[in-house]
Amino acid sequence: MPLVASAIAGAAIITPVLVVMWRSFTTGKLGFTVGLNLTNYLRVFTDRDLVPMLSNSVIYAGGAALLGTGLGASLAWIVARTNTPGKGLVELMPLYPILMPPIMKNIAWILLLAPRSGILNGMLQQFLGIDTLVFNAFSMAGMIWVFGLACVPLGYLFLLPVFLSFDPSLEESAYIAGSKPVRTMFKITFPLALPAFTSALVLNFLRGLRSFETPVLQGTPGNIKVFVSRVYDSMALEFNTGLATAYSVVLVVMSIITLYFYIRATRFSERYATITGKGYRVKVIDIGPWKYLTFAAVLLYFLVGIVIPFIVLIVVSMIPYFDYDTFMRFPFNAVLTNYYTVLRHPSFMTGLYNSLILSVTIAIVTVLTGIVMAFTIYRTRAAGTKVFEFIGTLPLAFPPLVLSVGLLIIFIGTPLYNSLWALGLGLFVAYFPYAFRNASGAIVNIHKELDEAAWVHGARWRHVFFKITLPILKPSVGGALFYIFIEAIRNVDVAVLLTSPGKEYGPVTLFEYFRVGQWAEAAAGGVIYLIILIVAVSVAKFAFKMKFSL
Amino acid sequence: MERKSRTMIAAALSASFWLAGVAWAAEKPTSQDAVKDPKAAAQKAIPKQVTKADSSAAATAAAAKAFEKVSAELYPKAKQEGNLVVYSVWDVEHLRIITEAFMKRYPGIKATYWQGRNPEIVTRALTEFQGGQASWDVVLSDNAPPVIRAAGAIQSYETVQKDVLYLHDPTMPTVSLQIQALAYNTKKIKPADLPKSWEEVANPKYKGMIALDDPMRAGPLSSMLSGLKTQWKDDARYNNFVKGLKALNVPVHKSTSAMFRLVISGEYAICMPALLHDVMEEMHKGTPVGYVKTVPPVLFPRQAGIYVKAPNPNASKLFAEWLISEEGQKTIDSIGRESARNDFKSKTSIEAAFGKGAKPLPVTDQLFLEDPKKWLDTYVKPIWEG
Numbered sequence: 001m002p003l004v005a006s007a008i009a010g011a012a013i014i015t016p017v018l019v020v021m022w023r024s025f026t027t028g029k030l031g032f033t034v035g036l037n038l039t040n041y042l043r044v045f046t047d048r049d050l051v052p053m054l055s056n057s058v059i060y061a062g063g064a065a066l067l068g069t070g071l072g073a074s075l076a077w078i079v080a081r082t083n084t085p086g087k088g089l090v091e092l093m094p095l096y097p098i099l100m101p102p103i104m105k106n107i108a109w110i111l112l113l114a115p116r117s118g119i120l121n122g123m124l125q126q127f128l129g130i131d132t133l134v135f136n137a138f139s140m141a142g143m144i145w146v147f148g149l150a151c152v153p154l155g156y157l158f159l160l161p162v163f164l165s166f167d168p169s170l171e172e173s174a175y176i177a178g179s180k181p182v183r184t185m186f187k188i189t190f191p192l193a194l195p196a197f198t199s200a201l202v203l204n205f206l207r208g209l210r211s212f213e214t215p216v217l218q219g220t221p222g223n224i225k226v227f228v229s230r231v232y233d234s235m236a237l238e239f240n241t242g243l244a245t246a247y248s249v250v251l252v253v254m255s256i257i258t259l260y261f262y263i264r265a266t267r268f269s270e271r272y273a274t275i276t277g278k279g280y281r282v283k284v285i286d287i288g289p290w291k292y293l294t295f296a297a298v299l300l301y302f303l304v305g306i307v308i309p310f311i312v313l314i315v316v317s318m319i320p321y322f323d324y325d326t327f328m329r330f331p332f333n334a335v336l337t338n339y340y341t342v343l344r345h346p347s348f349m350t351g352l353y354n355s356l357i358l359s360v361t362i363a364i365v366t367v368l369t370g371i372v373m374a375f376t377i378y379r380t381r382a383a384g385t386k387v388f389e390f391i392g393t394l395p396l397a398f399p400p401l402v403l404s405v406g407l408l409i410i411f412i413g414t415p416l417y418n419s420l421w422a423l424g425l426g427l428f429v430a431y432f433p434y435a436f437r438n439a440s441g442a443i444v445n446i447h448k449e450l451d452e453a454a455w456v457h458g459a460r461w462r463h464v465f466f467k468i469t470l471p472i473l474k475p476s477v478g479g480a481l482f483y484i485f486i487e488a489i490r491n492v493d494v495a496v497l498l499t500s501p502g503k504e505y506g507p508v509t510l511f512e513y514f515r516v517g518q519w520a521e522a523a524a525g526g527v528i529y530l531i532i533l534i535v536a537v538s539v540a541k542f543a544f545k546m547k548f549s550l
Numbered sequence: 551m552e553r554k555s556r557t558m559i560a561a562a563l564s565a566s567f568w569l570a571g572v573a574w575a576a577e578k579p580t581s582q583d584a585v586k587d588p589k590a591a592a593q594k595a596i597p598k599q600v601t602k603a604d605s606s607a608a609a610t611a612a613a614a615k616a617f618e619k620v621s622a623e624l625y626p627k628a629k630q631e632g633n634l635v636v637y638s639v640w641d642v643e644h645l646r647i648i649t650e651a652f653m654k655r656y657p658g659i660k661a662t663y664w665q666g667r668n669p670e671i672v673t674r675a676l677t678e679f680q681g682g683q684a685s686w687d688v689v690l691s692d693n694a695p696p697v698i699r700a701a702g703a704i705q706s707y708e709t710v711q712k713d714v715l716y717l718h719d720p721t722m723p724t725v726s727l728q729i730q731a732l733a734y735n736t737k738k739i740k741p742a743d744l745p746k747s748w749e750e751v752a753n754p755k756y757k758g759m760i761a762l763d764d765p766m767r768a769g770p771l772s773s774m775l776s777g778l779k780t781q782w783k784d785d786a787r788y789n790n791f792v793k794g795l796k797a798l799n800v801p802v803h804k805s806t807s808a809m810f811r812l813v814i815s816g817e818y819a820i821c822m823p824a825l826l827h828d829v830m831e832e833m834h835k836g837t838p839v840g841y842v843k844t845v846p847p848v849l850f851p852r853q854a855g856i857y858v859k860a861p862n863p864n865a866s867k868l869f870a871e872w873l874i875s876e877e878g879q880k881t882i883d884s885i886g887r888e889s890a891r892n893d894f895k896s897k898t899s900i901e902a903a904f905g906k907g908a909k910p911l912p913v914t915d916q917l918f919l920e921d922p923k924k925w926l927d928t929y930v931k932p933i934w935e936g
């Protein structure tokens with residue numbers, strides 16, 4: 001049964017991918033027919049900018065993934081394993097920055113870090129008399145910083161359940177042998193978290209390779225060209241989906257290489273199993289006076305992750321226009337016209353309703369299917385299931401616009417076309433890799449002896465899955481549900497081609513403000529949106545006691 | 551077990567291959583639908599756009615009369631069709647205002663819209679065209695309609711009000727204009743120090759002050775370059791201008807609107823170029839921006855292209871004609887977009903914004919409009935990247 005479900009999900013994922021891959025051999029400019037040929041690939045591999053752009057992409061994506069995943073993992077460790085003071089607050093602080101969409105962070109950080117007009121350089125000049133332009137949003141470091149911040153949530157949500165479900169005997173053995181807490185942390189704790197960390201790192205790296213907003217908004221003015229801009233130029237300048245897909249295939253190859261290293265790193269998965277049949281309870285480590293430093297670290301992340309960019313957006317949404325002097329005059333120059341404009345937006349309410357319903361449904365379906373596929377790979381004895389490892393991650397290698405073209409082609413002519421179902425399926429395909437990799441990292445951490453005990457007693461797959469795997473995975477499930485819901489509700493790239501006249505999807509219209517550069521209206525929309533999400537998450541957490549991996 | 555699972559996975563993957571094949575077959579165009587040879591398409595004679603800077607009162611009256619007549623002819627048929635589907639790059643709020651005004655004027659026709667950026671519009675429209683879908687009627691945009699027309703997906707329609715248009719294309723009605731201006735931050739540069747022409751922007755003294763739109767994308771700067779090339783008819787002058795811009799070694803931007811925001815913020819002093827309606831809107835709000843009136847405005851057509859498979863062709867034609875009519879232009883003006891008519895008075899009209907006698911720079915190069923990539927590879931890339 002899990003095999004059937006995985007096969008169906010795999011087929012749903014691979015079909016749009018195959019469609020776009022096929023087109024890379026057969027399609028030229030949209031609307032024109034060409035036969036089966038290798039023209040697109042010849043163009044890709046004779047592109048003299050290919051190697052420099054790929055190098056930039058690897059530095060950018062790798063740097064941001066390392067920064068974000070590392071920071072996320074550290075936060076998860078602080079929250080789960082240390083006696084950092086203010087437990088309730090410390091648990092909450094890393095959660096809220098997740099709600100801030102990356103593009104909102106982009107705009108806020110550009111306004112903070114722009115060389116000549118940025119708030120931070122302005123403050124250094126005004127208050128400290130430093131005339132040197134210290135910060136530069138339009139640099140590789142600026143790009144890595146901003147996208148790195150967007151990578152923190154995945155690292156945090158992937159690692160938190162792992163740190164929460166450690167077998168304490170492993171660390172206790174180290175302590176008995178005389179190991180100090182720091183040494184134990186590096187020698188025992190972190191190696192055990194490696195599969196989940198690598199999962200998050202791989203996902204963040206692949207996200208970085210295909211991310212577009214940061215390179216466009218920050219890289220182009222700094223003359224930093226990344227590979228994915230070729231994919232978008234093929235679509236935006238040449239309207240050539242075949243060429244765009246051929247360029248995307250380079251990303252697919254890079255994804256396969258990355259996945260290969262990931263699979264190699266986790267091939268002896270039992271080594272990393274932290275949840276065994278012996279039972280477990282999280283041991284909180286007393287880190288002494290360092291606990292104040294860890295508290296400061298969490299607070300600092302909370303400030304840079306949401307508070308500072310949020311304040312910038314609030315101010316920008318209320319001042320007549322943005323420049324340093326006008327910004328500093330706030331609140332004496334505050335106006336609310338942008339909020340009035342956004343609230344009168346024709347698609348705001350219907351779009352928000354549709355996106356809420358769809359995002360909740362997609363989060364549930366995607367997370368459950370991801371667990372089933374990971375269960376099939378790691379827990380069933382069926383042969384050939386490793387192919388799902390590849391299929392389950394594949395959509396992540398394709399820039400969303402390319403992927404949604406494949407979906408569009410599949411749906412055309414079917415009753416699904418122009419329906420919310422098509423959009424739902426599109427979001428499922430787009431977000432499946434997150435659910436799948438999250439479940440894989442978590443399942444690898446559960447020792448097989450738990451399943452084997454059940455198999456020995458004659459249990460069938462459903463008993464093992466529902467009675468053992470799923471309950472143990474509960475913390476990961478919460479985190480993945482939360483993450484996919486948040487991502488889906490603000491999705492634009494996949495949704496834009498799959499929405500239809502009269503069937504609005506909230507983020508598409510609302511985030512259009514960001515895309516067309518109406519920053520004041522965009523900031524107002526972003527603030528409203530963020531407040532709705534903060535209220536929704538707070539209500540879910542406090543009124544319904546929902547746990548988001550916490 | 552092993553054999554069974556392998557069979558199952560193989561079956562699922564085969565099914566997906568089959569589905570992919572069906573999808574491919576579905577989108578494969580029939581011979582009469584899609585253009586088979588891009589070169590042949592490019593050679594296809596498409597009448598050039600006609601530029602007309604002003605018109606007489608007689609032309610205005612004649613246009614009004616022609617509109618009333620065509621409206622009376624088309625409305626009963628359009629009402630019978632009952633629907634109109636518009637794909638557009640315009641803001642959703644603008645589309646709502648326009649479609650509501652149209653439905654109020656012509657009860658019985660339900661107008662709906664889908665909004666996306668130009669690449670998304672072209673992708674969706676042409677994918678549906680190749681899939682044989684009669685799913686939309688009109689594409690209302692700037693860059694997208696000529697590209698869709700080049701693929702054979704636009705049916706030719708000439709407006710009856712052509713004599714009052716700045717830019718007239720006999721195959722697709724021009725309903726509005728995208729006007730580009732040289733904008734600047736009034737806090738950062740004095741009017742006396744500003745360039746007086748597009749060409750002067752390349753003066754090395756502006757190095758470090760200018761934000762440049764990326765000339766290697768189909769954006770405002772490249773359309774201006776195409777307009778200047780057509781107007782100058784002087785390759786050496788054109789080449790020197792592009793070389794001069796390159797020599798400034800200033801940051802280039804892929805988003806004109808984001809670039810304009812950075813000019814407002816004081817990051818740059820001069821915006822090369824900005825869209826007039828953005829500048830006017832900000833000036834109206836009291837933002838410290840202005841534009842150089844002596845620099846000729848660049849005109850790019852915003853067109854209403856009618857789909858070759860439009861399920862509601864009469865409603866489509868009626869919509870295009872109504873948009874050009876005085877009532878339609880007033881609606882377009884009310885949302886801050888520029889009028890396509892040379893007899894229409896508003897704050898964004900060329901005469902009001904640039905003064906009587908202003909000599910606009912129209913973008914009429916057919917190759918640029920229909921295959922911007924090819925144009926850029928031929929006329930910009932060798933200089934910019936060479």
